[in-house]
Amino acid sequence: MTIESFFAMGGYAFYVWTAYGICGVVLVINVLMPLRQRLSFLQELARKQQRQQL
Amino acid sequence: MYAFFAIVRRDLRLALRKRAEIINPLLFFVLVITLFPLGVGAKPMLLQAIAPGIIWVSALLAAMLSLDSLFRSDFDDGALEQLVLSPQPLSVLVLGKILAHWLVTGLPLVIIAPLLAILLGLSAKTISILLITLLLGTPVLSLIGAIGVALTVGLRRGGMILSLLVLPLYVPVLIFAANAVEMAQLGLPVMAQINMLAAMLVLACVLAPWPTAAALKMSMS
């Protein structure tokens, strides 16, 4: 099997790769969103604490 | 048991004083059904074919719209708090409230439905089946809906979220009831569907008051 035929998916490339792509994007977003939100929340808390100390 | 009937009597008397709460869902029901022929065209064959679905979907929406009045006024004037604190089991009281609510909002739908069914061209035998499905199905809608209202009664804008909570749970009733009417139109036996609806009614009567009571306690705290 060549690389091209692998990516062609027997003519179903669009359906197969779109499905896998959407799945990947959704799953990645689901982990990264809370991670980023948590980090920014921690920063916000840190800023608040510094202000209180001043 | 005495408390149950006391609640039913009290709620019925209150509802008779505020007739708009009875009339509005009924008017909505009639209006939605009138809109369908205007929307899809007045072809008798087509209307007859989709009549079971139209009537049941409209009944579903009307039942959902009427739900808000189930606990609203009692929540606003504090009577609900009294109920929650009363020594009687809350689930029994809740069942009484639901029964009273169904009598003033669900039963009128059942009574007016034959008239609308005639407008959509259903035969007399089909109408009798439609009545049975409505009699068995609309109480289930009230019972399931009560859980949703109890969860959202404390919210300022609970209306939109209520439909999201309640409508997916209405799906089985819609499927069996609309299908029974459809099968009756074709002259096929409908006992299976009727039995399913009856089973759902029994199940809802037994199970639904518990989460409703729990949700009310939660909303009060």
Added chain:
Amino acid sequence: MKFIPDPIGKFFHRMASPPHFYALAGQMIPWLTGIFLVLLGYGLFAGLYLAPTDYQQGDSYRIIYIHVPSAWMSLFIYIVMALAGAIGLIWRIKLAEIMAISSASVGASFTFIALVTGSLWGKPMWGTWWVWDARLTSELILLFLYLGVMGLYNAIDDKRTASKAVAILALVGVVNIPIIHYSVEWWNTLHQGPTVTKMDKPSIHISMLIPLLTMAVAFKFYYVIAVLQRARLELLQRERTSAWVKKLVMEQSK
């Protein structure tokens, strides 16, 4: 508690304390991610490359390796969510409440993936993007149930109350899911006939089954990672005023 050996009881007690959970979850996530990536890599390689082409559906069937595990996860997570909600409701364990609501968005994502991939699989098989097939329809209703849970949680300001509401709703949903599923299946056989059974696989070859199961296990790991990630955020937001969060912020800003 007598039936549970002391060390296990202690373990759960420690797990239920927010700072411990927060730290432990943070330590576990890299390991879990490692295992997940290995499983995912093998599953994708075996599913997309090693597994033979289906003689009926060609290569389009390869969507099965994400579609079916997602559909399994969508139901599994709902049940876990209801269980966690029930535990939170009965024993008032804060962490169970957080686990329940953190599961909702992950479950909704898997339901969404199952729907989209089912539609993308359906297009070449049925010729249309959407068929009112029993499985897709129940999946759609499941998505609404998830959205209801998330909507209710966001609508209630007090998060402890919101958790209780969500737990009650999830339990009601769990009782209803079999009824909904059964009724949709029944409705489908009446209206459609057995034309859409193409997706059913009466006998699946072992070379196709292994990647499928690998992906299913990988998704389970993903769920744990995602739910821990979200639970940490939830926990931090709820406990923002507590001493341990303040200490944590102090240590981090140094």
